[in-house]
Amino acid sequence: MxxxxxxxxxxxxxxxxxxxxxxxxxxxxxxxxxxxxxxxxxxxxxxxxxxxxxxxxxxxxxxxxxxxxxxxxxxxxxxxxxxxxxxxxxMERLPIAVNADSLATWVLPALDGLVQQGLQAGYGLELVVDDQDFTHDWLRQGAVLGCVSTVREALRGCLVQPLGVMRYIAVASPALIAGRFPEGLTPVNFSQLPFLVFNRKDDTQVQWVSRAFGLRAPTLQERYVPSSEAYVHAVQMGWGIGVAPELQVRPLLASGALVALRPEVTLDVALFWHQWKLLPDSVAQEPGVALLTEVGRALADGARRALAQE
CATH class of the missing domain: 1.10.10.10 (Winged helix-like DNA-binding domain superfamily/Winged helix DNA-binding domain)
Known part of the structure:
Protein backbone atom coordinates (compact mmCIF):
# COMPACT_ATOMS: atom_id res chain seq x y z
CA MET A 1 0.00 0.00 0.00
CA MET A 91 -7.06 23.78 19.66
CA GLU A 92 -5.85 20.19 19.41
CA ARG A 93 -8.14 17.51 20.83
CA LEU A 94 -6.82 14.77 23.08
CA PRO A 95 -9.71 12.33 23.64
CA ILE A 96 -9.57 9.88 26.55
CA ALA A 97 -12.31 7.68 28.00
CA VAL A 98 -13.00 7.51 31.73
CA ASN A 99 -15.71 5.97 33.88
CA ALA A 100 -18.27 8.27 35.48
CA ASP A 101 -17.37 7.43 39.10
CA SER A 102 -13.70 8.25 38.53
CA LEU A 103 -14.70 11.48 36.80
CA ALA A 104 -16.88 12.42 39.79
CA THR A 105 -14.10 11.78 42.31
CA TRP A 106 -10.40 11.78 41.48
CA VAL A 107 -9.87 12.36 37.72
CA LEU A 108 -10.52 16.12 37.58
CA PRO A 109 -8.09 16.98 40.43
CA ALA A 110 -5.52 14.67 38.84
CA LEU A 111 -5.72 16.43 35.46
CA ASP A 112 -6.18 19.98 36.68
CA GLY A 113 -2.52 20.97 36.35
CA LEU A 114 -2.30 19.77 32.75
CA VAL A 115 -5.59 21.41 31.79
CA GLN A 116 -4.46 24.74 33.25
CA GLN A 117 -1.27 24.50 31.19
CA GLY A 118 -3.34 23.59 28.14
CA LEU A 119 -5.15 26.92 28.27
CA GLN A 120 -1.89 28.47 27.13
CA ALA A 121 -0.34 25.59 25.18
CA GLY A 122 -2.97 25.14 22.47
CA TYR A 123 -4.46 21.72 23.18
CA GLY A 124 -7.82 20.57 24.45
CA LEU A 125 -8.78 17.56 26.51
CA GLU A 126 -11.95 15.65 25.63
CA LEU A 127 -13.30 13.31 28.31
CA VAL A 128 -15.52 10.53 26.96
CA VAL A 129 -17.60 8.87 29.69
CA ASP A 130 -18.65 5.23 29.77
CA ASP A 131 -18.84 2.32 32.18
CA GLN A 132 -15.39 1.21 33.35
CA ASP A 133 -15.91 -2.17 31.70
CA PHE A 134 -16.58 -0.52 28.32
CA THR A 135 -14.12 2.39 28.08
CA HIS A 136 -11.60 -0.05 26.60
CA ASP A 137 -13.86 -0.50 23.56
CA TRP A 138 -13.43 3.20 22.74
CA LEU A 139 -9.67 2.70 22.70
CA ARG A 140 -9.89 -0.43 20.54
CA GLN A 141 -12.08 1.40 18.00
CA GLY A 142 -9.66 4.32 17.74
CA ALA A 143 -12.14 6.85 19.13
CA VAL A 144 -9.80 7.77 22.02
CA LEU A 145 -6.07 7.66 22.63
CA GLY A 146 -6.24 6.48 26.24
CA CYS A 147 -8.73 5.13 28.76
CA VAL A 148 -9.32 4.30 32.41
CA SER A 149 -10.58 0.73 32.40
CA THR A 150 -10.99 -2.46 34.43
CA VAL A 151 -9.24 -4.41 31.64
CA ARG A 152 -5.80 -5.63 32.74
CA GLU A 153 -4.30 -6.73 29.42
CA ALA A 154 -2.93 -4.21 26.95
CA LEU A 155 -3.93 -4.16 23.31
CA ARG A 156 -1.16 -4.68 20.79
CA GLY A 157 0.60 -1.36 20.40
CA CYS A 158 -0.63 -0.06 23.77
CA LEU A 159 0.83 0.48 27.21
CA VAL A 160 -1.01 -0.31 30.45
CA GLN A 161 -0.30 0.62 34.05
CA PRO A 162 -2.29 -0.06 37.25
CA LEU A 163 -3.93 2.95 38.88
CA GLY A 164 -5.41 1.53 42.07
CA VAL A 165 -8.61 0.14 43.51
CA MET A 166 -11.94 1.93 43.78
CA ARG A 167 -13.92 0.48 46.68
CA TYR A 168 -17.73 0.35 46.50
CA ILE A 169 -20.04 0.11 49.52
CA ALA A 170 -23.82 -0.02 49.96
CA VAL A 171 -25.42 3.09 51.46
CA ALA A 172 -28.89 4.42 52.19
CA SER A 173 -30.49 7.46 53.81
CA PRO A 174 -31.37 7.20 57.53
CA ALA A 175 -35.00 8.02 56.66
CA LEU A 176 -35.26 5.15 54.17
CA ILE A 177 -33.75 2.73 56.66
CA ALA A 178 -36.11 3.81 59.44
CA GLY A 179 -39.17 3.69 57.20
CA ARG A 180 -38.56 0.58 55.12
CA PHE A 181 -36.11 -1.75 56.85
CA PRO A 182 -35.34 -0.74 60.46
CA GLU A 183 -34.20 -4.33 61.11
CA GLY A 184 -31.42 -3.87 58.53
CA LEU A 185 -30.84 -5.29 55.07
CA THR A 186 -31.39 -9.05 55.06
CA PRO A 187 -31.66 -11.96 52.60
CA VAL A 188 -35.43 -11.77 53.15
CA ASN A 189 -36.16 -8.10 52.51
CA PHE A 190 -33.60 -6.98 49.88
CA SER A 191 -35.82 -8.02 46.95
CA GLN A 192 -38.65 -5.76 48.19
CA LEU A 193 -36.41 -2.68 48.41
CA PRO A 194 -35.44 -0.33 45.55
CA PHE A 195 -31.83 -0.26 44.40
CA LEU A 196 -30.45 2.64 42.39
CA VAL A 197 -28.57 1.67 39.21
CA PHE A 198 -26.42 3.96 37.05
CA ASN A 199 -27.50 2.51 33.68
CA ARG A 200 -28.23 -0.81 31.99
CA LYS A 201 -24.53 -1.62 31.75
CA ASP A 202 -24.15 -1.31 35.51
CA ASP A 203 -24.21 -4.57 37.49
CA THR A 204 -22.46 -3.26 40.62
CA GLN A 205 -25.61 -3.61 42.73
CA VAL A 206 -26.19 -7.21 41.64
CA GLN A 207 -22.55 -8.04 42.42
CA TRP A 208 -22.83 -6.48 45.88
CA VAL A 209 -26.05 -8.34 46.74
CA SER A 210 -24.57 -11.59 45.43
CA ARG A 211 -21.55 -11.15 47.68
CA ALA A 212 -23.57 -10.00 50.69
CA PHE A 213 -26.06 -12.87 50.66
CA GLY A 214 -24.29 -15.61 48.70
CA LEU A 215 -26.75 -15.52 45.80
CA ARG A 216 -25.84 -16.30 42.20
CA ALA A 217 -28.25 -14.07 40.23
CA PRO A 218 -30.42 -11.94 42.54
CA THR A 219 -33.35 -10.00 41.10
CA LEU A 220 -33.54 -6.38 42.23
CA GLN A 221 -36.09 -3.59 42.08
CA GLU A 222 -34.13 -1.10 40.00
CA ARG A 223 -34.35 2.66 39.56
CA TYR A 224 -31.98 4.20 37.04
CA VAL A 225 -30.08 7.43 37.69
CA PRO A 226 -27.38 7.90 34.99
CA SER A 227 -25.14 10.46 36.72
CA SER A 228 -22.64 9.80 39.50
CA GLU A 229 -23.45 13.03 41.33
CA ALA A 230 -27.22 12.69 40.85
CA TYR A 231 -27.00 9.03 41.87
CA VAL A 232 -25.60 9.90 45.29
CA HIS A 233 -28.08 12.77 45.63
CA ALA A 234 -30.95 10.37 44.90
CA VAL A 235 -29.67 8.02 47.61
CA GLN A 236 -29.67 10.95 50.06
CA MET A 237 -33.26 11.75 49.06
CA GLY A 238 -34.31 8.20 49.92
CA TRP A 239 -34.99 6.97 46.39
CA GLY A 240 -33.33 3.66 47.16
CA ILE A 241 -30.23 1.80 48.22
CA GLY A 242 -27.05 2.75 46.39
CA VAL A 243 -23.75 0.98 45.83
CA ALA A 244 -21.32 3.86 45.41
CA PRO A 245 -17.60 4.60 45.65
CA GLU A 246 -16.53 4.90 49.27
CA LEU A 247 -14.36 7.82 48.19
CA GLN A 248 -17.44 9.70 46.96
CA VAL A 249 -19.74 9.07 49.95
CA ARG A 250 -17.12 9.32 52.70
CA PRO A 251 -18.09 12.90 53.75
CA LEU A 252 -21.79 11.98 53.76
CA LEU A 253 -21.12 8.99 56.00
CA ALA A 254 -19.13 11.19 58.38
CA SER A 255 -21.94 13.76 58.59
CA GLY A 256 -24.66 11.14 59.05
CA ALA A 257 -26.43 12.04 55.80
CA LEU A 258 -25.92 8.43 54.66
CA VAL A 259 -25.51 5.15 56.49
CA ALA A 260 -23.37 2.22 55.34
CA LEU A 261 -25.24 -1.09 54.99
CA ARG A 262 -23.30 -4.21 55.93
CA PRO A 263 -20.01 -2.27 55.81
CA GLU A 264 -18.01 -5.49 55.95
CA VAL A 265 -19.22 -6.26 52.40
CA THR A 266 -17.32 -4.27 49.75
CA LEU A 267 -16.57 -4.47 46.04
CA ASP A 268 -13.03 -3.57 45.02
CA VAL A 269 -12.70 -2.53 41.37
CA ALA A 270 -9.14 -2.39 40.06
CA LEU A 271 -8.57 0.37 37.50
CA PHE A 272 -5.88 0.60 34.81
CA TRP A 273 -4.67 3.31 32.45
CA HIS A 274 -4.27 2.26 28.81
CA GLN A 275 -2.74 4.40 26.07
CA TRP A 276 -1.44 3.96 22.56
CA LYS A 277 2.32 3.68 22.41
CA LEU A 278 3.21 6.60 20.18
CA LEU A 279 6.90 7.03 21.01
CA PRO A 280 9.85 4.76 21.89
CA ASP A 281 10.20 4.11 25.63
CA SER A 282 13.47 6.04 25.81
CA VAL A 283 11.79 9.15 24.40
CA ALA A 284 8.41 8.77 26.11
CA GLN A 285 10.04 8.88 29.55
CA GLU A 286 11.57 12.31 28.96
CA PRO A 287 9.64 15.08 30.73
CA GLY A 288 7.43 17.17 28.47
CA VAL A 289 7.83 15.07 25.34
CA ALA A 290 4.42 13.49 24.81
CA LEU A 291 1.17 14.97 26.01
CA LEU A 292 -0.53 11.58 26.17
CA THR A 293 2.30 10.30 28.37
CA GLU A 294 1.92 13.36 30.60
CA VAL A 295 -1.79 12.63 30.94
CA GLY A 296 -0.99 9.07 31.96
CA ARG A 297 1.51 10.26 34.55
CA ALA A 298 -0.95 12.79 35.97
CA LEU A 299 -3.68 10.17 36.26
CA ALA A 300 -1.30 7.70 37.91
CA ASP A 301 -0.19 10.34 40.43
CA GLY A 302 -3.79 11.36 41.16
CA ALA A 303 -4.93 7.78 41.54
CA ARG A 304 -2.03 7.04 43.89
CA ARG A 305 -3.25 9.83 46.16
CA ALA A 306 -6.95 8.97 46.00
CA LEU A 307 -7.32 5.22 45.49
CA ALA A 308 -6.29 2.17 47.45
CA GLN A 309 -3.32 0.37 45.93
CA GLU A 310 -3.30 -3.35 45.17
Whole structure:
Protein backbone atom coordinates (compact mmCIF):
# COMPACT_ATOMS: atom_id res chain seq x y z
CA MET A 1 0.00 0.00 0.00
CA UNK A 2 1.26 3.46 -0.83
CA UNK A 3 1.61 6.07 1.89
CA UNK A 4 -1.80 7.19 3.13
CA UNK A 5 -2.88 10.77 2.52
CA UNK A 6 -2.59 12.65 5.83
CA UNK A 7 -5.21 15.20 4.78
CA UNK A 8 -7.63 12.38 4.04
CA UNK A 9 -6.97 10.81 7.44
CA UNK A 10 -7.63 14.19 9.00
CA UNK A 11 -10.97 14.27 7.18
CA UNK A 12 -11.83 10.82 8.48
CA UNK A 13 -11.13 11.91 12.06
CA UNK A 14 -13.26 15.04 11.61
CA UNK A 15 -16.14 12.96 10.24
CA UNK A 16 -15.90 10.60 13.22
CA UNK A 17 -15.94 13.54 15.63
CA UNK A 18 -18.64 15.64 14.01
CA UNK A 19 -20.99 12.97 12.66
CA UNK A 20 -21.70 14.61 9.30
CA UNK A 21 -19.98 16.18 6.32
CA UNK A 22 -21.15 19.74 6.91
CA UNK A 23 -19.71 20.08 10.41
CA UNK A 24 -16.55 18.21 9.41
CA UNK A 25 -16.00 20.70 6.59
CA UNK A 26 -16.55 23.62 8.96
CA UNK A 27 -14.07 22.19 11.40
CA UNK A 28 -11.41 21.74 8.71
CA UNK A 29 -12.27 25.04 7.02
CA UNK A 30 -12.79 23.39 3.64
CA UNK A 31 -15.84 22.65 1.52
CA UNK A 32 -18.10 19.62 1.92
CA UNK A 33 -17.12 18.63 -1.59
CA UNK A 34 -13.46 18.57 -0.57
CA UNK A 35 -14.26 16.37 2.42
CA UNK A 36 -16.18 13.94 0.16
CA UNK A 37 -13.40 13.88 -2.42
CA UNK A 38 -10.71 13.15 0.18
CA UNK A 39 -12.80 10.41 1.74
CA UNK A 40 -13.51 8.79 -1.63
CA UNK A 41 -9.81 8.93 -2.49
CA UNK A 42 -8.90 7.28 0.82
CA UNK A 43 -11.54 4.57 0.32
CA UNK A 44 -10.24 3.95 -3.19
CA UNK A 45 -6.66 3.74 -1.94
CA UNK A 46 -7.43 1.10 0.70
CA UNK A 47 -10.15 -0.60 -1.37
CA UNK A 48 -12.58 -0.56 1.56
CA UNK A 49 -15.72 1.30 2.56
CA UNK A 50 -14.75 3.46 5.54
CA UNK A 51 -17.89 5.45 6.36
CA UNK A 52 -21.54 4.39 6.44
CA UNK A 53 -23.53 7.43 5.44
CA UNK A 54 -26.25 7.39 8.10
CA UNK A 55 -27.35 10.21 10.41
CA UNK A 56 -25.11 10.48 12.30
CA UNK A 57 -22.65 8.70 10.06
CA UNK A 58 -20.80 5.63 11.35
CA UNK A 59 -17.37 4.24 10.64
CA UNK A 60 -16.92 0.69 9.38
CA UNK A 61 -14.45 -1.61 11.14
CA UNK A 62 -11.88 -0.66 8.49
CA UNK A 63 -12.68 3.00 9.11
CA UNK A 64 -12.14 2.55 12.85
CA UNK A 65 -8.74 1.02 12.13
CA UNK A 66 -7.70 4.06 10.10
CA UNK A 67 -9.24 6.38 12.70
CA UNK A 68 -6.86 4.89 15.23
CA UNK A 69 -3.95 5.79 12.93
CA UNK A 70 -5.33 9.29 12.39
CA UNK A 71 -5.57 9.88 16.17
CA UNK A 72 -2.00 8.75 16.66
CA UNK A 73 -0.71 11.01 13.89
CA UNK A 74 -2.63 13.97 15.34
CA UNK A 75 -1.16 13.34 18.78
CA UNK A 76 2.39 13.02 17.44
CA UNK A 77 2.01 16.18 15.35
CA UNK A 78 0.75 18.09 18.37
CA UNK A 79 3.66 16.86 20.50
CA UNK A 80 6.22 17.87 17.88
CA UNK A 81 4.63 21.32 17.55
CA UNK A 82 4.78 21.79 21.31
CA UNK A 83 8.42 20.74 21.46
CA UNK A 84 9.33 23.11 18.62
CA UNK A 85 7.40 25.94 20.24
CA UNK A 86 5.20 26.37 17.20
CA UNK A 87 1.96 28.31 17.49
CA UNK A 88 -0.94 25.99 16.74
CA UNK A 89 -3.73 27.51 14.73
CA UNK A 90 -6.49 25.46 16.34
CA MET A 91 -7.06 23.78 19.66
CA GLU A 92 -5.85 20.19 19.41
CA ARG A 93 -8.14 17.51 20.83
CA LEU A 94 -6.82 14.77 23.08
CA PRO A 95 -9.71 12.33 23.64
CA ILE A 96 -9.57 9.88 26.55
CA ALA A 97 -12.31 7.68 28.00
CA VAL A 98 -13.00 7.51 31.73
CA ASN A 99 -15.71 5.97 33.88
CA ALA A 100 -18.27 8.27 35.48
CA ASP A 101 -17.37 7.43 39.10
CA SER A 102 -13.70 8.25 38.53
CA LEU A 103 -14.70 11.48 36.80
CA ALA A 104 -16.88 12.42 39.79
CA THR A 105 -14.10 11.78 42.31
CA TRP A 106 -10.40 11.78 41.48
CA VAL A 107 -9.87 12.36 37.72
CA LEU A 108 -10.52 16.12 37.58
CA PRO A 109 -8.09 16.98 40.43
CA ALA A 110 -5.52 14.67 38.84
CA LEU A 111 -5.72 16.43 35.46
CA ASP A 112 -6.18 19.98 36.68
CA GLY A 113 -2.52 20.97 36.35
CA LEU A 114 -2.30 19.77 32.75
CA VAL A 115 -5.59 21.41 31.79
CA GLN A 116 -4.46 24.74 33.25
CA GLN A 117 -1.27 24.50 31.19
CA GLY A 118 -3.34 23.59 28.14
CA LEU A 119 -5.15 26.92 28.27
CA GLN A 120 -1.89 28.47 27.13
CA ALA A 121 -0.34 25.59 25.18
CA GLY A 122 -2.97 25.14 22.47
CA TYR A 123 -4.46 21.72 23.18
CA GLY A 124 -7.82 20.57 24.45
CA LEU A 125 -8.78 17.56 26.51
CA GLU A 126 -11.95 15.65 25.63
CA LEU A 127 -13.30 13.31 28.31
CA VAL A 128 -15.52 10.53 26.96
CA VAL A 129 -17.60 8.87 29.69
CA ASP A 130 -18.65 5.23 29.77
CA ASP A 131 -18.84 2.32 32.18
CA GLN A 132 -15.39 1.21 33.35
CA ASP A 133 -15.91 -2.17 31.70
CA PHE A 134 -16.58 -0.52 28.32
CA THR A 135 -14.12 2.39 28.08
CA HIS A 136 -11.60 -0.05 26.60
CA ASP A 137 -13.86 -0.50 23.56
CA TRP A 138 -13.43 3.20 22.74
CA LEU A 139 -9.67 2.70 22.70
CA ARG A 140 -9.89 -0.43 20.54
CA GLN A 141 -12.08 1.40 18.00
CA GLY A 142 -9.66 4.32 17.74
CA ALA A 143 -12.14 6.85 19.13
CA VAL A 144 -9.80 7.77 22.02
CA LEU A 145 -6.07 7.66 22.63
CA GLY A 146 -6.24 6.48 26.24
CA CYS A 147 -8.73 5.13 28.76
CA VAL A 148 -9.32 4.30 32.41
CA SER A 149 -10.58 0.73 32.40
CA THR A 150 -10.99 -2.46 34.43
CA VAL A 151 -9.24 -4.41 31.64
CA ARG A 152 -5.80 -5.63 32.74
CA GLU A 153 -4.30 -6.73 29.42
CA ALA A 154 -2.93 -4.21 26.95
CA LEU A 155 -3.93 -4.16 23.31
CA ARG A 156 -1.16 -4.68 20.79
CA GLY A 157 0.60 -1.36 20.40
CA CYS A 158 -0.63 -0.06 23.77
CA LEU A 159 0.83 0.48 27.21
CA VAL A 160 -1.01 -0.31 30.45
CA GLN A 161 -0.30 0.62 34.05
CA PRO A 162 -2.29 -0.06 37.25
CA LEU A 163 -3.93 2.95 38.88
CA GLY A 164 -5.41 1.53 42.07
CA VAL A 165 -8.61 0.14 43.51
CA MET A 166 -11.94 1.93 43.78
CA ARG A 167 -13.92 0.48 46.68
CA TYR A 168 -17.73 0.35 46.50
CA ILE A 169 -20.04 0.11 49.52
CA ALA A 170 -23.82 -0.02 49.96
CA VAL A 171 -25.42 3.09 51.46
CA ALA A 172 -28.89 4.42 52.19
CA SER A 173 -30.49 7.46 53.81
CA PRO A 174 -31.37 7.20 57.53
CA ALA A 175 -35.00 8.02 56.66
CA LEU A 176 -35.26 5.15 54.17
CA ILE A 177 -33.75 2.73 56.66
CA ALA A 178 -36.11 3.81 59.44
CA GLY A 179 -39.17 3.69 57.20
CA ARG A 180 -38.56 0.58 55.12
CA PHE A 181 -36.11 -1.75 56.85
CA PRO A 182 -35.34 -0.74 60.46
CA GLU A 183 -34.20 -4.33 61.11
CA GLY A 184 -31.42 -3.87 58.53
CA LEU A 185 -30.84 -5.29 55.07
CA THR A 186 -31.39 -9.05 55.06
CA PRO A 187 -31.66 -11.96 52.60
CA VAL A 188 -35.43 -11.77 53.15
CA ASN A 189 -36.16 -8.10 52.51
CA PHE A 190 -33.60 -6.98 49.88
CA SER A 191 -35.82 -8.02 46.95
CA GLN A 192 -38.65 -5.76 48.19
CA LEU A 193 -36.41 -2.68 48.41
CA PRO A 194 -35.44 -0.33 45.55
CA PHE A 195 -31.83 -0.26 44.40
CA LEU A 196 -30.45 2.64 42.39
CA VAL A 197 -28.57 1.67 39.21
CA PHE A 198 -26.42 3.96 37.05
CA ASN A 199 -27.50 2.51 33.68
CA ARG A 200 -28.23 -0.81 31.99
CA LYS A 201 -24.53 -1.62 31.75
CA ASP A 202 -24.15 -1.31 35.51
CA ASP A 203 -24.21 -4.57 37.49
CA THR A 204 -22.46 -3.26 40.62
CA GLN A 205 -25.61 -3.61 42.73
CA VAL A 206 -26.19 -7.21 41.64
CA GLN A 207 -22.55 -8.04 42.42
CA TRP A 208 -22.83 -6.48 45.88
CA VAL A 209 -26.05 -8.34 46.74
CA SER A 210 -24.57 -11.59 45.43
CA ARG A 211 -21.55 -11.15 47.68
CA ALA A 212 -23.57 -10.00 50.69
CA PHE A 213 -26.06 -12.87 50.66
CA GLY A 214 -24.29 -15.61 48.70
CA LEU A 215 -26.75 -15.52 45.80
CA ARG A 216 -25.84 -16.30 42.20
CA ALA A 217 -28.25 -14.07 40.23
CA PRO A 218 -30.42 -11.94 42.54
CA THR A 219 -33.35 -10.00 41.10
CA LEU A 220 -33.54 -6.38 42.23
CA GLN A 221 -36.09 -3.59 42.08
CA GLU A 222 -34.13 -1.10 40.00
CA ARG A 223 -34.35 2.66 39.56
CA TYR A 224 -31.98 4.20 37.04
CA VAL A 225 -30.08 7.43 37.69
CA PRO A 226 -27.38 7.90 34.99
CA SER A 227 -25.14 10.46 36.72
CA SER A 228 -22.64 9.80 39.50
CA GLU A 229 -23.45 13.03 41.33
CA ALA A 230 -27.22 12.69 40.85
CA TYR A 231 -27.00 9.03 41.87
CA VAL A 232 -25.60 9.90 45.29
CA HIS A 233 -28.08 12.77 45.63
CA ALA A 234 -30.95 10.37 44.90
CA VAL A 235 -29.67 8.02 47.61
CA GLN A 236 -29.67 10.95 50.06
CA MET A 237 -33.26 11.75 49.06
CA GLY A 238 -34.31 8.20 49.92
CA TRP A 239 -34.99 6.97 46.39
CA GLY A 240 -33.33 3.66 47.16
CA ILE A 241 -30.23 1.80 48.22
CA GLY A 242 -27.05 2.75 46.39
CA VAL A 243 -23.75 0.98 45.83
CA ALA A 244 -21.32 3.86 45.41
CA PRO A 245 -17.60 4.60 45.65
CA GLU A 246 -16.53 4.90 49.27
CA LEU A 247 -14.36 7.82 48.19
CA GLN A 248 -17.44 9.70 46.96
CA VAL A 249 -19.74 9.07 49.95
CA ARG A 250 -17.12 9.32 52.70
CA PRO A 251 -18.09 12.90 53.75
CA LEU A 252 -21.79 11.98 53.76
CA LEU A 253 -21.12 8.99 56.00
CA ALA A 254 -19.13 11.19 58.38
CA SER A 255 -21.94 13.76 58.59
CA GLY A 256 -24.66 11.14 59.05
CA ALA A 257 -26.43 12.04 55.80
CA LEU A 258 -25.92 8.43 54.66
CA VAL A 259 -25.51 5.15 56.49
CA ALA A 260 -23.37 2.22 55.34
CA LEU A 261 -25.24 -1.09 54.99
CA ARG A 262 -23.30 -4.21 55.93
CA PRO A 263 -20.01 -2.27 55.81
CA GLU A 264 -18.01 -5.49 55.95
CA VAL A 265 -19.22 -6.26 52.40
CA THR A 266 -17.32 -4.27 49.75
CA LEU A 267 -16.57 -4.47 46.04
CA ASP A 268 -13.03 -3.57 45.02
CA VAL A 269 -12.70 -2.53 41.37
CA ALA A 270 -9.14 -2.39 40.06
CA LEU A 271 -8.57 0.37 37.50
CA PHE A 272 -5.88 0.60 34.81
CA TRP A 273 -4.67 3.31 32.45
CA HIS A 274 -4.27 2.26 28.81
CA GLN A 275 -2.74 4.40 26.07
CA TRP A 276 -1.44 3.96 22.56
CA LYS A 277 2.32 3.68 22.41
CA LEU A 278 3.21 6.60 20.18
CA LEU A 279 6.90 7.03 21.01
CA PRO A 280 9.85 4.76 21.89
CA ASP A 281 10.20 4.11 25.63
CA SER A 282 13.47 6.04 25.81
CA VAL A 283 11.79 9.15 24.40
CA ALA A 284 8.41 8.77 26.11
CA GLN A 285 10.04 8.88 29.55
CA GLU A 286 11.57 12.31 28.96
CA PRO A 287 9.64 15.08 30.73
CA GLY A 288 7.43 17.17 28.47
CA VAL A 289 7.83 15.07 25.34
CA ALA A 290 4.42 13.49 24.81
CA LEU A 291 1.17 14.97 26.01
CA LEU A 292 -0.53 11.58 26.17
CA THR A 293 2.30 10.30 28.37
CA GLU A 294 1.92 13.36 30.60
CA VAL A 295 -1.79 12.63 30.94
CA GLY A 296 -0.99 9.07 31.96
CA ARG A 297 1.51 10.26 34.55
CA ALA A 298 -0.95 12.79 35.97
CA LEU A 299 -3.68 10.17 36.26
CA ALA A 300 -1.30 7.70 37.91
CA ASP A 301 -0.19 10.34 40.43
CA GLY A 302 -3.79 11.36 41.16
CA ALA A 303 -4.93 7.78 41.54
CA ARG A 304 -2.03 7.04 43.89
CA ARG A 305 -3.25 9.83 46.16
CA ALA A 306 -6.95 8.97 46.00
CA LEU A 307 -7.32 5.22 45.49
CA ALA A 308 -6.29 2.17 47.45
CA GLN A 309 -3.32 0.37 45.93
CA GLU A 310 -3.30 -3.35 45.17
Missing amino acids: KDLDLAALQCLAALADEGNFERAAQRLNITQSAVSQRLRALEAQVGQLLVIRTRPLRLTEQGKLLLRLARQIQALSSDVARELGLQQTA
